[in-house]
Amino acid sequence: MRGQFLLIPLASLAIVAPAHATVYLTVEQAQQLLFPGAEFVADNRTITPEQEREIERASGVSVRNRTLNLWRVSTGGWFIVDQVIGRHDNIPYAIGLDADGAVRGIEILEYRESYGGQIREPLWRAQFIGKRNGAPLALKRDIQNISGATLSCRHIADGVKRLLATHAFVIAER
Amino acid sequence: MPSSLPSVERARPLLGTTVAVRVHGLDEKDAHQAINEAFEDIALIHRLMSFQESDSDLSRLNREAADRSIEVHAATFEVLKLAEEMSQLSDGCFDITVAPQLVALGMLPAPDSRREPDPQATWRDVSLEPNHRVRFRRPLWIDLGGIAKGYAVDRAIELLRARSAVQACVNAGGDLRIHGPDSERVLLTTGEFRSDSLPVLEVENAAVASSGSVQPHAADSPSAPHFDGRSRQSVSKAGFVSVLAQHCVTADAVTKVVLALEDQSEPLLRRLGASAHLYDSARGWRHLGV
Numbered sequence: 001m002r003g004q005f006l007l008i009p010l011a012s013l014a015i016v017a018p019a020h021a022t023v024y025l026t027v028e029q030a031q032q033l034l035f036p037g038a039e040f041v042a043d044n045r046t047i048t049p050e051q052e053r054e055i056e057r058a059s060g061v062s063v064r065n066r067t068l069n070l071w072r073v074s075t076g077g078w079f080i081v082d083q084v085i086g087r088h089d090n091i092p093y094a095i096g097l098d099a100d101g102a103v104r105g106i107e108i109l110e111y112r113e114s115y116g117g118q119i120r121e122p123l124w125r126a127q128f129i130g131k132r133n134g135a136p137l138a139l140k141r142d143i144q145n146i147s148g149a150t151l152s153c154r155h156i157a158d159g160v161k162r163l164l165a166t167h168a169f170v171i172a173e174r
Numbered sequence: 175m176p177s178s179l180p181s182v183e184r185a186r187p188l189l190g191t192t193v194a195v196r197v198h199g200l201d202e203k204d205a206h207q208a209i210n211e212a213f214e215d216i217a218l219i220h221r222l223m224s225f226q227e228s229d230s231d232l233s234r235l236n237r238e239a240a241d242r243s244i245e246v247h248a249a250t251f252e253v254l255k256l257a258e259e260m261s262q263l264s265d266g267c268f269d270i271t272v273a274p275q276l277v278a279l280g281m282l283p284a285p286d287s288r289r290e291p292d293p294q295a296t297w298r299d300v301s302l303e304p305n306h307r308v309r310f311r312r313p314l315w316i317d318l319g320g321i322a323k324g325y326a327v328d329r330a331i332e333l334l335r336a337r338s339a340v341q342a343c344v345n346a347g348g349d350l351r352i353h354g355p356d357s358e359r360v361l362l363t364t365g366e367f368r369s370d371s372l373p374v375l376e377v378e379n380a381a382v383a384s385s386g387s388v389q390p391h392a393a394d395s396p397s398a399p400h401f402d403g404r405s406r407q408s409v410s411k412a413g414f415v416s417v418l419a420q421h422c423v424t425a426d427a428v429t430k431v432v433l434a435l436e437d438q439s440e441p442l443l444r445r446l447g448a449s450a451h452l453y454d455s456a457r458g459w460r461h462l463g464v
Contacts, residue, residue, distance in 0.1 A: 148363030
């Protein structure tokens with residue numbers, strides 16, 4: 001074990017690019033992780049106002065987007081890409097459902113809130129590049145880890161509740 | 175990075191937070207397999223030690239262990255053992271039996287227990303018996319929220335090491351551990367933005383956990399209040415702490431003790447080979463421990 005506390009001066013850093021984000025997986029990668037070897041056929045749906053009311057009543061979570069990004073899985077089941085709003089930004093995530101609508105797995109696709117509440121700051125919305133010991137410093141790469149005030153996963157838990165109700169009222173053949 | 179192999183990182187909602195696992199030095203297929211196993215193990219710890227889920231080991235204990243001894247999973251027993259050690263070392267400041275105070279504040283739902291907790295009960299009333307059996311000497315409710323996350327991170331790191339990951343990081347909502355030959359930087363987010371500098375811990379083969387915030391009551395703050403096990407009083411001071419330790423379970427548990435005891439936690443930190451980095455708006459950064 002080794003560890004050292006540092007205060008890194010920000011003065012030398014210049015803002016070059018928008019929004020810090022960690023991209024974990026592409027949609028295709030998430031598909032293969034949740035349903036290895038399967039093929040996927042896009043089957044997008046539009047949630048009707050009546051279905052929206054049923055989903056909201058059953059899940060207690062409001063439907064923010066009536067477009068459902070849905071794929072039918074060749075081996076049975078469904079793959080959905082959804083977004084929940086975190087503190088300030090959307091968090092895209094993927095969920096795999098078995099043919100009977102049980103959760104097979106969840107993968108977060110992208111995370112834009114690594115800096116917690118501080119993301120509001122214009123400076124934090126940037127990916128910094130500067131100089132350290134003469135070498136280029138890309139902050140996103142240089143600081144890979146965050147410890148401190150972080151997001152709870154309540155938003156994602158609510159999103160999953162909403163999607164399970166969506167499965168019941170929109171996807172499942174009745 | 176230690177090799178030309180790709181870095182693979184994924185995240186899932188687990189342990190009431192977002193858990194990210196990053197692996198270097200394995201080919202992509204092996205990396206995903208190792209990450210899958212790490213997530214499955216973390217999910218196991220979640221199921222065993224969840225206060226909310228009624229069939230967890232923890233809920234069974236809170237329901238029944240005051241009436242008879244209950245056999246729990248080896249992992250649950252190990253966490254209870256580690257919690258007991260931390261209570262001994264901190265002279266009762268760290269105490270998993272403060273759950274009734276958290277329930278009273280609405281931070282946790284009331285467990286489905288026939289018996290009300292005894293207000294006199296402390297960590298000393300949790301009896302760890304042979305064969306992974308646990309008995310409560312008085313009716314009490316335990317919560318492992320202050321230690322199970324760190325324990326899950328340590329197990330995931332051990333698993334990734336066993337799968338030959340060269341460099342790995344497991345980060346459970348800011349409680350993290352880094353394994354491997356490369357040092358990495360961990361940004362400490364105190365809840366207060368300063369435009370002049372970034373507080374960072376540069377670590378190698380170490381764990382970091384943080385608690386508190388300089389804005390403890392910020393809207394949507396997921397941080398539960400911390401309780402001093404001896405006074406049963408909430409640690410309400412607006413302050414932030416990061417603890418650096420070899421194991422994440424130590425770092426996770428000790429953050430609560432440091433928030434409660436501040437300077438008086440110095441001997442405990444030294445004994446554990448840990449350091450603490452405290453921040454509040456008035457005093458700035460202070461450093462305790464090794």
